[in-house]
Amino acid sequence: MPSDEPRPNPAALSGTTTPTRRDHADLTARRTTFTLVGLWDAGIGLLVVYAAIVLVFSQLSQFFLTKNNFLNIGVGVSILGIVAATQTMVIIARGFDLSVGSTVALSGVVTAEILNAGGPGPVAVVGAIGVGLVVGLVNGLLITVVRVNPLITTLAMLSIVRGIAYVWTGALTQVFPGPSLRWLGTGRVLSDIPISVLIMLAVFAVVWLTLRYTTFGRYLYAVGGNPRAALLAGIDVGRVQLAAYLISGLSAGIAGAVLAAQLSAGSPQAATGLELSAVAAVVLGGASLAGGRGRVWGTLLGALIMETLRNGLVLTDVSSFYQMIAWGGVLLLAVIIDQLRRGEAT
Amino acid sequence: MTELPPTRLRLSGITKSYGGIQAVRGISLDVRRGEILALCGENGAGKSTLAKILAGEVRPDAGMIELDGQAVRLLDPASAHREGIAVIYQELNYVPTLTVAENVLLGRLPRRGPMVDWDSVYRDARLLLAPLAPHLDPRLPVAALPVAERQVVEIARALSLDASVIVMDEPTAALSQQEVRRLFDLVRHLAKRGVAIIYISHRLDEVFALANRVAVLRDGALIGVRDVNETSRAEVIRAMVGRSVEELYPRRESTPGQPWLEVRGLSRGGKITEVSFSVCSGEVVGIFGLIGSGADVLVKALFGATRADHGEVIVGGRSLGLPTPGRARRAGIALVPADRKEEGLVLGMSVRENLSMSTLPNLSKWGFIRRRAERIRAEAMVRELRIRTPGLEEAVGRLSGGNQQKVVLGRWLQAQPRAFVLEEPTRGIDVGAKVEVYRLIENLAEGGAAILLVSSELPEILSMSDRILTICDGHLTAEFRRGAVTQEEVLDSAIGRATA
Numbered sequence: 010m011p012s013d014e015p016r017p018n019p020a021a022l023s024g025t026t027t028p029t030r031r032d033h034a035d036l037t038a039r040r041t042t043f044t045l046v047g048l049w050d051a052g053i054g055l056l057v058v059y060a061a062i063v064l065v066f067s068q069l070s071q072f073f074l075t076k077n078n079f080l081n082i083g084v085g086v087s088i089l090g091i092v093a094a095t096q097t098m099v100i101i102a103r104g105f106d107l108s109v110g111s112t113v114a115l116s117g118v119v120t121a122e123i124l125n126a127g128g129p130g131p132v133a134v135v136g137a138i139g140v141g142l143v144v145g146l147v148n149g150l151l152i153t154v155v156r157v158n159p160l161i162t163t164l165a166m167l168s169i170v171r172g173i174a175y176v177w178t179g180a181l182t183q184v185f186p187g188p189s190l191r192w193l194g195t196g197r198v199l200s201d202i203p204i205s206v207l208i209m210l211a212v213f214a215v216v217w218l219t220l221r222y223t224t225f226g227r228y229l230y231a232v233g234g235n236p237r238a239a240l241l242a243g244i245d246v247g248r249v250q251l252a253a254y255l256i257s258g259l260s261a262g263i264a265g266a267v268l269a270a271q272l273s274a275g276s277p278q279a280a281t282g283l284e285l286s287a288v289a290a291v292v293l294g295g296a297s298l299a300g301g302r303g304r305v306w307g308t309l310l311g312a313l314i315m316e317t318l319r320n321g322l323v324l325t326d327v328s329s330f331y332q333m334i335a336w337g338g339v340l341l342l343a344v345i346i347d348q349l350r351r352g353e354a355t
Numbered sequence: 356m357t358e359l360p361p362t363r364l365r366l367s368g369i370t371k372s373y374g375g376i377q378a379v380r381g382i383s384l385d386v387r388r389g390e391i392l393a394l395c396g397e398n399g400a401g402k403s404t405l406a407k408i409l410a411g412e413v414r415p416d417a418g419m420i421e422l423d424g425q426a427v428r429l430l431d432p433a434s435a436h437r438e439g440i441a442v443i444y445q446e447l448n449y450v451p452t453l454t455v456a457e458n459v460l461l462g463r464l465p466r467r468g469p470m471v472d473w474d475s476v477y478r479d480a481r482l483l484l485a486p487l488a489p490h491l492d493p494r495l496p497v498a499a500l501p502v503a504e505r506q507v508v509e510i511a512r513a514l515s516l517d518a519s520v521i522v523m524d525e526p527t528a529a530l531s532q533q534e535v536r537r538l539f540d541l542v543r544h545l546a547k548r549g550v551a552i553i554y555i556s557h558r559l560d561e562v563f564a565l566a567n568r569v570a571v572l573r574d575g576a577l578i579g580v581r582d583v584n585e586t587s588r589a590e591v592i593r594a595m596v597g598r599s600v601e602e603l604y605p606r607r608e609s610t611p612g613q614p615w616l617e618v619r620g621l622s623r624g625g626k627i628t629e630v631s632f633s634v635c636s637g638e639v640v641g642i643f644g645l646i647g648s649g650a651d652v653l654v655k656a657l658f659g660a661t662r663a664d665h666g667e668v669i670v671g672g673r674s675l676g677l678p679t680p681g682r683a684r685r686a687g688i689a690l691v692p693a694d695r696k697e698e699g700l701v702l703g704m705s706v707r708e709n710l711s712m713s714t715l716p717n718l719s720k721w722g723f724i725r726r727r728a729e730r731i732r733a734e735a736m737v738r739e740l741r742i743r744t745p746g747l748e749e750a751v752g753r754l755s756g757g758n759q760q761k762v763v764l765g766r767w768l769q770a771q772p773r774a775f776v777l778e779e780p781t782r783g784i785d786v787g788a789k790v791e792v793y794r795l796i797e798n799l800a801e802g803g804a805a806i807l808l809v810s811s812e813l814p815e816i817l818s819m820s821d822r823i824l825t826i827c828d829g830h831l832t833a834e835f836r837r838g839a840v841t842q843e844e845v846l847d848s849a850i851g852r853a854t855a
Contacts, residue, residue, distance in 0.1 A: 223722045224715040231712055234701035240660050241698050242712040242766065243684025301703050 054346075055294065055310040062314060066321035073324050080203060084271070086316035087205040088113065088264045090309065092283060093290040094209075094216045095260040097308045099253045100291050101220070103233040103300025104152065106254060107163040108144055109261040110283035111170035114276065116140040116265025118174045120190070121183035121275030130190050137266035138259060144170055145258020149251035167284065174277035182276040185269075194270030205267050212260055216305045229253060233300030285340075290315055293343040315339060360388040361423070363551035364440075364520050369418035371404055373753070378404040379415070380575040386520070386551040391542060393562040393583075394555045395595055396572035397757070397787045402555045405572075406524045409553070410442035411435030422520070441518035443509055443526055449497050456480035456493035459511045483511040486541050488534075501646060510538070514545075521545065522553040525783065527561060539565055557784070559588050571595055596787040604793055604818035611635035611821065615805035616688070616774040618657060621666030626652040627829040630666070634805040636773065639796060641820030642809045643849050649829035650809050651693065654778045657807075658683045658690045670774060684713055689767035693779035693809075695756070699763040702752030706744050707733040709751045709762050714769045736765040741791075757788035764795065774805045781815065793819060813842050825849040 067074040092109040099106045116137035123133040144166060151162045196204040220226040228249045231239040240246045269275045293311030296303025318339065322332045364386040371379040379401040386392045396402050407413040409420075411429035420427055422438055429435045435442070449458045456476050457464065465475040480493035488507045497505055506526065513521060523542075527535045542565060546552055556562055562569055563583055571578040571594040578594045614633040621630045627649045634640045644650035655661035657668055659678035668675045670686040678686070692698035700709050710733045711718055718729050733747050740761040744754055751762055760780070767775070777796070781789045796819060800806055810816050816823055823835040825848040833848035 222724060222726075224719045224724055225722060227708065227712075227715060227724060230704065231701050231708070234703050235697075237698050238701050239712070240680050241658065241690055241692050243680045243690075243770075244712065245679065245681035248681075301701065 055307060055314070059310060059314050059317070062317055062321065066317075066325065070321070070324040073321060076201075078320065078324070080201065080206075082313070082316055082320050083206040083209075084203050085320060086312050087203070087209040088268050088280065089283060089286050089290065089316065090209040090312045091212050091260050091264040091267070092257070093287040093308050093312045094212045094305055095253075095257045096284075096287040097291050097294070097296055097303050097305045098216060098220065098229055099257050100288070100296050100298065101233045101300060101303040102229045102250055102253045103236065104159045104250060104253060105163055105288070106148065106257040107160070107284045107288075108148060108166035108170055109257060109264075109287055110280040110285075111167045111174065112141050112144045112258060112261035113265040113268055113280035113283060114278065115144070115170050115174040115177075116262045117269035117272075117279050118178055118183060118275035118277055120266050120269040121185045122177070124185040124189045125183060130193070133190065134193070134263075134266045137269070138262035141258040141260070141262020141265065142255060143258070144261070145255040146251075148258065149254035152254065153247035153251045163284075171277070178275070178277045180277055182274050182278075184274045187273050190266075190270035190273075192270075193267060194273065205271065208263065208267060212263070213305060213309050220305055225249070225252065230301055233302075235301070286312075286315060286336075289336075289340045289343060293339065298344075311343070360390070360549075362386070363388045363390075363423060364553075365421040365424075366405075367419045367421070369405070369408060369415045369420070371401075371408065371413060371415045377575050379408070381418070382572070382575075382577045384570060384577065384580070386553060388519075388549045388551055389546050390568065391546050391552045391554055391566045392580075393566035393569040394553055394572065395557070395559070395562060395569060395591060397595055400572040400595070401575040402572055403524060403755075404575075406442050406444070406522050406553075406555060409435065409440055409520070409522050410444075411440075436516055436518075439517070439519040440522070441513040441516045441520070442522040442524065443513045444524050449505060449508060451498035452496055454494050454496055455484070455491060455500070455508055458497050458508050459483055459493070459515055461512065463515070479515070480511070483515050484508075486544070487511060487537055507534070510541075518550065520551045520553070522555070524555045525557070526554075527556065527558065535561070559591060562591070563588065596790075604815075609638060609800065609821045611638035612803065615671055616807065617669040619667040619669065621653065621656055621663050621668070623652060623656050623661065623663045625829065627656065627663075627826075630826075630829070630831055632824055632831065634774065634807050636803045636805050637800055638821050639800050639806045639808055639819055641816040641823045642807065642826055643811070643813065643816045643823060643845055644809075644826035645811065645849055648826045648849065650811075650826050651778065652829070653826065654690070654692070654776055654807075654809055657776060658688060660690075684770065684772075687770075687772040688774045688776060689713075689770060689772040691760075691763050691767065691775070691777045691780055693782060695759050695763055696752075700751050700759055703750055705748045706737065706742070706751050706754070706762060707747040710736055710766050710769065713766050717770075732769055736769060740765050740768075740795075757784040760784055760788070760792070764792070773803070774807070775799060776807045776809070778809045779811065780808070781810075781812070813845060817842065817845065 063074070072078055092113065096106055096109065119140050120133045120137045123136045124130070128136075148163055148166055151157045152159045193204060198204060198207060220229065228239070228244055231242070231244060232246050232249050236246055264280075268279055272279070290311035291303065291308050292298060293314060294304065294307025294309070296307065315336065318335060319332060322335060362385045366382055366384045369379055369382045370377070382401070382405065384392075394402050394405070404413060408415050409429065411432045411434050414430070420429060427438050429438065429440070450461070453461070459480045460476055465472045465479060477493050484491050484493060484507070487510060488504060491504060491507065497508055500508070510526065526538060542552060542554070554562070554566055566583055568580055568582055569586065569591060570580040571591060573595060581590070612635055615636040617633040619631050622628050630653055632640070642650055642653070652661060656663040656666075657678070659680045659682065663677050666677065668678050668683070670688060673686070675682055675686055678688075683690070696702060701712070707730060711729045714732075715724060718725055718732065730747065736742070737744065737747065742754070742758050742761045742765065744758060751759060754762070764780075780792050780796075784792070796806060796808070808816065808819055817837075817840070821837050823837070823840065823845060824831050825833045825845055827849055835845065
């Protein structure tokens with residue numbers, strides 16, 4: 010038997026010795042790993058993808074790399090951007106809101122109805138936002154109180170809300186007189202920048218501040234990361250999730266008013282499929298569908314990539330059928346990256 | 356002296372680092388055929404890393420692994436299986452929706468042609484389970500089993516690999532005493548058949564009852580290997596913690612004040628029925644119950660994480676009615692749940708974020724987090740509780756078990772609650788960390804906190820509690836004072852046997 014006498018060790022991790030250097034040093038150092046997925050998480054990947062898209066299309070079309078075209082892209086992305094920004098919060102909290110497209114349509118219809126009934130523009134906007142909040146509240150209550158799965162709840166609401174919009178209008182687009190909401194639809198600030206782009210950027214800024222600096226933002230990450238642990242830490246998980254759906258509904262209401270103003274009409278078939286684009290933008294931007302992680306400026310880049318791709322394909326005369334294939338490819342790419350990242354995390 | 360059996364497994368100079376921390380430093384160890392080698396050490400001592408290296412899950416940075424004198428490379432779990440090494444983990448790996456038999460034979464289901472041969476599946480599974488749990492029905496889904504029996508499934512799976520080296524990482528953590536006895540018989544039987552066994556455990560009772568030799572790790576290094584007949588518990592503990600543990604449990608004169616945490620008539624759907632008790636400030640009340648007694652439901656209902664049917668929770672004379680977790684927290688109740696990974700921590704979030712999770716409203720102004728204050732508080736807590744982490748921003752999931760538990764405790768200490776509900780606070784953590792937790796409990800009680808200690812470890816309950824309550828089938832069955840009761844009496848009331 011070899012004699013391996015336990016040796017007294019003065020530097021042992023005991024209650025009486027001083028803590029080792031490790032305990033003090035680098036308490037605030039952040040570990041970075043330089044892997045492909047790590048780069049993607051840091052947002053570099055998205056920027057590279059975006060730069061590549063811009064580069065390719067600027068070679069293919071002389072109209073692409075112009076100020077006017079980029080303002081067009083801005084207007085084109087604004088509706089998607091507004092709902093994708095708040096979708097980011099919902100997905101971080103391990104939820105889903107598939108009802109946003111329908112909510113945009115219904116609130117657009119309500120906007121048009123109010124204007125056509127002689128209501129002033131601001132009242133119409135408030136009405137649109139009210140519709141969004143009601144849908145958000147119903148979603149939130151069903152998910153947090155009745156505990157129906159969020160995917161199913163919002164899928165059902167997608168259908169119900171769209172149906173209400175059709176029934177209300179008899180499936181007819183409700184046109185309203187141009188001037189009443191022109192400021193919101195086609196208004197420009199500093200002679201150039203469309204109001205809708207500013208509204209979208211404001212929504213992103215608010216969501217970014219919320220996620221990064223507020224207790225509510227931190228709760229969203231905690232609830233999405235581990236709902237059970239969040240609950241047992243004394244966080245009111247239901248209230249946090251409910252708030253996320255309310256905010257998502259609110260932003261869909263805003264988007265609905267903006268879209269109606271852009272079109273001078275409330276259309277029951279507007280924004281079909283918007284919810285999927287929003288989820289795609291969020292996932293493309295680096296959020297995990299499993300909850301607990303995501304960054305809102307990633308979502309902004311994700312939405313921009315999708316809209317720029319669409320814009321570029323239109324400018325280069327690619328058939329809209331190929332656009333569908335490209336869109337699906339982008340979505341798959343995003344989900345594959347999400348999967349790779351999860352693989353690395355375990 | 357008889358000739359020793361040949362060495363089956365030899366490790367030389369095994370080293371592995373994660374980030375800046377060396378988890379295993381130059382460990383050299385032999386295990387002979389038919390030998391049971393116990394591996395002891397504190398949290399983060401490197402035991403689990405060593406197990407993962409042998410499982411082929413983690414590749415060492417340096418060192419050599421030999422089997423019967425032949426150097427082998429364990430590149431992945433499949434190659435470890437081919438070499439005849441099976442590792443049974445502390446954290447169970449099973450598919451809950453599949454049956455017991457499917458889990459035992461997962462990936463190796465016997466076939467007839469292209470189809471699964473279900474008769475053989477159930478026959479083989481029954482054979483493998485027979486020595487452990489002869490009455491377990493292999494057709495049940497694993498999700499339907501109590502935790503202890505899930506562990507049995509895990510062990511049976513390792514047996515099915517017909518391994519000649521078996522590593523068991525804390526296999527008894529969730530087992531009842533009877534099951535532990537059956538497991539021991541099985542381990543001895545395997546050893547007799549020439550299997551080399553590495554048995555990782557904190558429980559020194561088990562180590563001395565089962566092992567031939569005991570190896571102690573500390574801080575990733577091998578401190579020593581002794582024959583169990585030539586060493587003592589005290590020596591092993593000293594080697595593990597690097598100091599002598601005079602007394603595992605601190606003693607104090609308790610002077611309980613007024614009742615602070617009161618529970619009245621708490622009931623929930625047959626799991627707990629009309630439970631009433633109170634904990635005074637400065638008092639430690641222990642609740643002892645076996646698995647399925649309802650102790651876990653009581654804890655969750657008290658905190659509002661599980662909705663009770665009726666009843667009332669009163670803190671400091673103010674009734675919360677049936678609490679929600681938010682109201683319980685604001686009323687000054689802290690809950691340290693038994694399962695820290697599933698219930699205690701958000702593993703992907705940082706140490707800092709996990710530490711501040713229950714105190715964010717105090718650390719924020721108009722809903723905005725005061726980040727500097729948050730960081731300072733977190734740093735103070737890391738120092739105070741000696742949480743070993745490379746940094747505040749480290750994902751808490753990368754810390755060792757004991758340090759994770761300290762993060763959960765630290766979170767609540769920041770909230771400065773007056774009532775603590777501690778559910779299995781020392782489960783799966785080692786002697787050294789246990790002592791620190793016990794000291795903390797003493798300090799909190801001395802500071803006037805009311806402490807409810809829910810534990811299935813009898814020595815812990817008996818030594819730490821001023822009063823002991825037992826729970827069985829959802830009913831409180833008895834109340835004892837510290838010192839005026841034996842283990843047997845507590846156990847009798849916990850299993851519902853009347854005592855004289």
